[in-house]
Amino acid sequence: MAYTDDAVLSKLSALSETSDSIVSVGQWIMFHRRHADRTVQLWFQRLKDSTSHKRLNLIYLANEVAQQTKARRREDFVVAFSPIMAEAVATAYKGATTEIQQRIQRVVDVWRDRNIFEEPILEAMYTRIQEINQARSTAKSGLGSSIFGSSTSIPAELVPLTAPQQNVTKQLLGMKNTVATADQEYDKLLGPGSTAPSAPVYAARLSGLLKNLAQAEGAVDQCVKARRELVAALQKALDTNRSALIAEEDQLETFVRRRMEVESKKTEVEQAIMAGLPDDEPYMSGNGFSGASVPEPDRPEVEELTPPPADLAEQQDSFNHAEQDSSADVAQEAALPPTAKDTDTHTDITTAYNSILTAVNGSKKRKLDSGSDFPDLGEDDGIDSDVAEMLRRDSGS
Numbered sequence: 001m002a003y004t005d006d007a008v009l010s011k012l013s014a015l016s017e018t019s020d021s022i023v024s025v026g027q028w029i030m031f032h033r034r035h036a037d038r039t040v041q042l043w044f045q046r047l048k049d050s051t052s053h054k055r056l057n058l059i060y061l062a063n064e065v066a067q068q069t070k071a072r073r074r075e076d077f078v079v080a081f082s083p084i085m086a087e088a089v090a091t092a093y094k095g096a097t098t099e100i101q102q103r104i105q106r107v108v109d110v111w112r113d114r115n116i117f118e119e120p121i122l123e124a125m126y127t128r129i130q131e132i133n134q135a136r137s138t139a140k141s142g143l144g145s146s147i148f149g150s151s152t153s154i155p156a157e158l159v160p161l162t163a164p165q166q167n168v169t170k171q172l173l174g175m176k177n178t179v180a181t182a183d184q185e186y187d188k189l190l191g192p193g194s195t196a197p198s199a200p201v202y203a204a205r206l207s208g209l210l211k212n213l214a215q216a217e218g219a220v221d222q223c224v225k226a227r228r229e230l231v232a233a234l235q236k237a238l239d240t241n242r243s244a245l246i247a248e249e250d251q252l253e254t255f256v257r258r259r260m261e262v263e264s265k266k267t268e269v270e271q272a273i274m275a276g277l278p279d280d281e282p283y284m285s286g287n288g289f290s291g292a293s294v295p296e297p298d299r300p301e302v303e304e305l306t307p308p309p310a311d312l313a314e315q316q317d318s319f320n321h322a323e324q325d326s327s328a329d330v331a332q333e334a335a336l337p338p339t340a341k342d343t344d345t346h347t348d349i350t351t352a353y354n355s356i357l358t359a360v361n362g363s364k365k366r367k368l369d370s371g372s373d374f375p376d377l378g379e380d381d382g383i384d385s386d387v388a389e390m391l392r393r394d395s396g397s
Helices: 005-013 019-031 033-051 052-071 074-091 098-115 119-140 156-190 198-276 310-334 340-361 385-396
Strands: none
Touching: 005 019, 005 033, 005 156, 033 052, 033 074, 052 098, 052 385, 074 098, 074 119, 074 156, 074 198, 098 119, 098 310, 119 156, 119 198, 156 310
């Protein structure tokens, strides 16, 4: 059968789990070793499209071809398998049953024991298997496969971010090993300490390096696209939250202003109550406390000392004038000899003077006449008429 893509795919589709089928297809593939690179690409594509059990058969086929060519010192297929083997093992291992995973693990252990592939390639295989085992353990522990934890605890605003982040994580897992393999192959062939093998081998290795670089480029490109999608989703969420933040800050300022206004009104009402606003009167701005300081109540009126009666003051003034006038008259009359008429007149003045003095001082004292040894008792002071006559006579003599 001539070598064509359809022929290769037909052989791979007819592959079964029996050793005879695996050896037969392996021999046909090794016979067309000149097309090793194309055969490996078709093999990897068929592995991706197959079921879990079929993938195990394809891993067995790769093991047969790699070990046989390695034993014959022909590394065409080993070089062709090396760039994609870690990804192929991870694809076959992921989602398989425990039994199939154990068989795949056993094949990788054989490759390490017999040095079929180089150590970096084997380390990449074990790393991918370990990552899958850890992811499975995390899922069983209840944390889920989401980067945000359990899917039931993801906020609704973060749900659009889950798929882009998961895609980035997935692309990173594939890119990491592919990039590491490409870097190692490049350093080994074109690095400072590399040595060029024979021309046919060198050409085959350069061809394999080109494929490694192409695969690394494609893996990085896919990761970049996934990262851009994640950044766009994050930017959208950031813009939404920024707009919400501006609106909430405006609400905060409004409520702060309202709170200060209410506190000021509360203080005003309390001061109005302290100022005496009736309890049953509704409060209106201006009828209680106007905002100024509360005036103090008027001081109580204190009763002053009682002034002297007005009539007593007038009597005092009259007394002063009468005293002055009396003094002047007495001085004039003292210069003239007294007569009977003058005596009677003097007696009347003296009597009036004594009456005023008695009213002012509130006493009943009587003043003796300066021209007689006896006080003037008046005409009707209640004295016996005979006694009065005797006194009159004595005064006349």
